[in-house]
Amino acid sequence: MNLKEIPTSPARLELENVSAGYNGTLALQEITFAVPHGQRVAVIGPNGAGKSTLFKALVGLLPLRSGVIRIHGQTLRQHQDCVAYVPQREEVDWRFPVTVRDVVTMGRFGRTGWLRRPSPADQAVVERCMQQMGVAALAQKPIGELSGGQQQRVFLARALAQEPHILLMDEPFTGVDASTQEATLQLLDRLREERVTVLVSTHDLDLAARRFDVVCLLNHRLVAYGAPDEVFRAEHIREAFGGQTLSIDGVIVVDQCCSGEEEPGHVHGQAGGHG
Ligand code: ADP
Ligand code: MG
Numbered sequence: 001m002n003l004k005e006i007p008t009s010p011a012r013l014e015l016e017n018v019s020a021g022y023n024g025t026l027a028l029q030e031i032t033f034a035v036p037h038g039q040r041v042a043v044i045g046p047n048g049a050g051k052s053t054l055f056k057a058l059v060g061l062l063p064l065r066s067g068v069i070r071i072h073g074q075t076l077r078q079h080q081d082c083v084a085y086v087p088q089r090e091e092v093d094w095r096f097p098v099t100v101r102d103v104v105t106m107g108r109f110g111r112t113g114w115l116r117r118p119s120p121a122d123q124a125v126v127e128r129c130m131q132q133m134g135v136a137a138l139a140q141k142p143i144g145e146l147s148g149g150q151q152q153r154v155f156l157a158r159a160l161a162q163e164p165h166i167l168l169m170d171e172p173f174t175g176v177d178a179s180t181q182e183a184t185l186q187l188l189d190r191l192r193e194e195r196v197t198v199l200v201s202t203h204d205l206d207l208a209a210r211r212f213d214v215v216c217l218l219n220h221r222l223v224a225y226g227a228p229d230e231v232f233r234a235e236h237i238r239e240a241f242g243g244q245t246l247s248i249d250g251v252i253v254v255d256q257c258c259s260g261e262e263e264p265g266h267v268h269g270q271a272g273g274h275g
Contacts, residue, residue: 107161
């Protein structure tokens, strides 16, 4: 799909010269891009490139050093609630003593407030979202007792319960079983029908090329942004992944093994040569 063919709508996500970081360092530098309403964006880049930092900035967990984030043309603060975030597994304290239903109910707090009891309507949304993600039977279980795939489904259910316009998923395909990966992909298809804008970070470059409208290639700065054919060019991949790439017969191979759970991602060096 070509970006230019997609009609832009005022309801969209925009980043303008966004910089963010920790202590003395900038993990993200002057990032500018805009996502039209309802698009599916894969965020890729080497370990430490700033993918998780981008998501934390987008959900308001990390203050910006400079730049601006706009949602529906207004600043993030005015629209924080319409952005849902599924954190990377490592970011969550799984020992925290909450049940599956508690976690999914947190998705409603933006609407109910922390102190008010969820209304019957809120509770109905929570039940529906647990059912959609196949975790309703686990509702009373402490989150720490679940498998990695089940925990991920619970966090997806929480994000759905928020009824977001924009959903951010940080590495949802890493460290989960095949059926959870498939359930996540099916959810992406359903969200497309509902015109929810989705940003997903992933190490799976093949999946990014095949299943996403747009690819955002990061390495602290924005290396490339656009349709997969435009982004998956040898020069962009080399610029972002540097020493982690190897060229074999014109095919660029990216070694991302340092994440511990990945097969190396394979990307054709020629534009349009993938998938
Ligand atoms: P990615 O998700 O692409 O692997 P991150 O956004 O997690 O990258 O990290 C970007 C950079 O910010 C890295 O250099 C990382 O070491 C640094 N960083 C991430 N989180 C913190 C933190 N809490 N404190 C200090 N530095 C951090
Ligand atoms: Mg990360």
